[in-house]
Structure formats: C-alpha cells, structure tokens
Amino acid sequence: MHVDLNADMGESFGPWPMGSDAALLEVITSANVACGFHAGDWDVMAQTMGLAVANNVGIGAHPGFPDLQGFGRRRMHLSHDSLRNLVRYQLGAAQAMARSVGGEVRHLKLHGALANMASEDSAMAMACYEGALSVDPDIIIMVLAATQQQDAVEMLGCRWAGEIFADRAYNDDATLVDRSLPGAVIHDADVAGARMVEMVRADAIITESGKHIPAAVDTICLHGDGATAVQIARTVRSALAEAGITLKRFDGRQGAISNT
Template identity: 80%
Template sequence: MTSVDLNADMGESFGPWVMGQDAALLEVITSANIACGFHASDPDVMAATMKLAVEKGTGIGAHPGFPDLQGFGRRRMQLSSANLRNLVAYQLGAAQAMAGMAGGKVRHLKLHGALANMCAEDKAMALAAYEGALAVDPEIIVMVLAATQQQAAVEELGCRWAGEIFADRAYNDDATLVDRALPGAVIHDAALAAERMVKMVQAGAIITESGKHIPAAVDTICLHGDGKTALEIARAVRAALEGAGVTLEVFPGRSGAI
C-alpha cells in the first residue's frame, strides 16, 4: 500500500503578528517544519508551536532560512559556504533546544524560501547548508525538493533524506518551482491541488505544467499554511489521498539514490 507524509511550514508568526493557521493545520499534517527565528518566528512562538506539535505527536522539523524577517526569507542573498554552514547549524541548534524544552525532538530539517530555491539550483550551496546541519546531528533527516540539486547533494553526502513535492505550487520541467511572480505559480483551487497530489503520489513522479513526468521520491507533500485557501487545500489533499487508499504517516527517511 502507498504511504506519504504531509508537512507544513509553521511557527512563522512574530510577536503579535500572526502568520498561518498552525493549530488547524496540526489536525491535518503528520510533520511540522518550525521556523527558527531568522526568516520568521521568535522564541515565544517557537516554544508554543513546539508544544502544540508534541501534543499532537507530529514529527518535528527545523525550518531554517535567510536572516530576512522583513522579506520573510524570500529575498535571495549571497553568502559564503562557511556562512551557510554556520547559518543552518545555528538555527538547528535553536530548534533542538526549543523542542527539548517542550518534551520533543527535532527529527528532520527543511530549508525555507529563497535559501531552499537557491539550493535546489546549486549543489555546492546545498552541500554547505546540509553539512552545517549534519555537523550538529549526523542522524537528522534532510527534507529535499525532490529531483533537484538538493537531492543530488544528500545523495553525495550519504545522509538520511526524504523527497518533498508541493501541493500548491506549479513545476518547471527541471523539477524546480515556477517563480511566484509568474501567473499560475501558486495554486489556490483546493480540488485541483488534491487531484494533482493523488496523481503524483500514484505515479511516483512530479508532473510539470507541460505534462512531463519526472520520476521522484514522493515521501512527503508540503501543505502551506499562509494563504487564504491553504487550510482548505490541506484538508482537500488529505481527504483525496485517504479516499485513494493512500496511508498518511510520518516519513521514515531513506538513504542513497532512488
């Protein structure tokens, strides 16, 4: 029987400014990627989000990004390899501390925003980022954008990893995400998102906007929480997958090439 994990980025509020629908999403997902204070979040938000995730038995992940609160980590930055290693290691350490305080444990790591997109294009950059995480925890599962340079990096490193696809994002023919500035890059139709995910999970492939099938490790599906239709999409995707006989469970992680 086919199984898949459902993940969402959360803990991205800051002080009194609320981002996303974390409590509601935790009723839908199996893994949570919790912001570490650089692109979003603060110590109080991290603590509260970790506590909720532990209470729900959700898999906990660190979600490091560029130091860009104003731009929500979506602006590209040029950093040295040493900077990247330290940036990721620092944020993972913060996540581990806050998870431990809540009685939980960080089991995976997923890069955020522009940092993730740049690492999907540049293997050397991805290697630097993941080396920072693995120096802190050699057993951590690295969640990668499936079939991109992120995956090439974890295969070279020989670490545990999980392949991710997106429910609400359109794909280019090289398995990268269509730029958010372009029409149709973000999917807002819950029924369409759900239908796409069932097809991709069953095919074991990313289906691009042109209809191309790219064989991929479909271990987890990202359900964003910061859009107007995000919760509707999350619930629709879960219902459609369950209706198709897909088991929803926390990913175990894999190693080596697919």
C-alpha cells in the same frame, strides 16, 4: 502506499499572527518550524512545537536567510562557511526549544530563497546540509525532489526525504515556478488534491507542461500562510484517503532512488 504531509509554520512574530498552525497541526504529520531568521521568534517556536508534540506531529527545523522583512524570499549570497554556521545556529535553537516541550527535531528543511538557490546549486545545498549534519548526523534532510538538493544528500550519504508541493506549479527541471508568475501558486483545493493523488501514484513530479519527472515522493508540503491553506490541507488529506493512500511520517532513505 503511504505518504507524509508537512507544513511550514511557526511564522508569527510577537503580536503579528501568520498562518493557521493549530488547525493545520490536526491535519499534517510533520511540521517545519521557522527558527527566527525569516520568521518566528522564541515564544512562537516554543508554542508551535508544544502544539506539535500534543498532536503527535514530527518536528523539523526550517532555517532561512536572515530576512524578516522579506520573509526569507529574497536571494542572498553568503560563503559556504557562513551557510554552514547559519544552519547550525538555527538548528541548535530548534533543538533546544523542541526538547523544552518534550519533543525532538527529527528533520530539517530549508526555507524560501535559501531552498530555491540550493535546489539549483548542489555545492550550496551540500554546505547547508553539512552544517546540519555536523550538529546531528542522524537528522533527516527534507529536499526538493529531483533537484540539486537531492544530488547533495545522495552524495553526502545521509538520511533524506523527497518533497513535492500541493500548491505550487513546477518547471520542467523540477524547480518551482517563480511566485511572481501567473499560476505559480494553486489556490483551488480540489485541483491540489487531485494532482497530489496523481503524483503519489506515479512516483513523479508532473510539471506545468505535463512532463513526468521520476521522484522520491516521501512527503507533500502544504503551505500554512495562504488564505486557503487549511482548506487545501484537508482536501488533500481526504483525496489521498479516498485513493487508498495512508498518512505516515517519513522514515528517511539513503542513497539514490532506483528510478533516476
């Protein structure tokens, strides 16, 4: 049994630092690098991707809404054509930076409000993913498992990987509990580690109510911008190892999973 560990990073901007990227890159197997719209800039992208290459960590583009002030967590309403171009633009920048440091972009994951809205609206998700696939037909799309993001990649027939979150609580429809609600973000590293072992073993998302939702558990997200991020990452990795679960980059899958 194996699983990938991913983290969102490259979120610093100019002289303002964000996250613990260097430490996380020693723990994870895949990195989702901000593309300058919700966070990051060209220098931060290049530095982060260079560190990823040095640590043999897979590189992913992490496009979001054009919302630096709100960190991409404010909902915006764009046409589907504009969404396609939004993703193309950011993926192209990520590809250029990755190549410049001897790496490549192997996957794409939507950020923040863009991701949350796409998890509720398969047509919106499809528009975003069509934009990415028009640039790179072989790219692996990382989706919020068991949501309408997954419906979109199954319909598109592209390569994809299902993601669950180590530090976020789930609703019974497999969407994430809103960050404004109590308990939405998990700060206890031991709790995060134990729940990830349980979910990987069950091939399911376990919600706040205890419901088990069968899911493609290909990768676990470890957020990089919290005070306990590195501690949670290391604890999750240790808990998985102790449970006999090895770490491995996802290869991507195609079509629907058998247990949905």
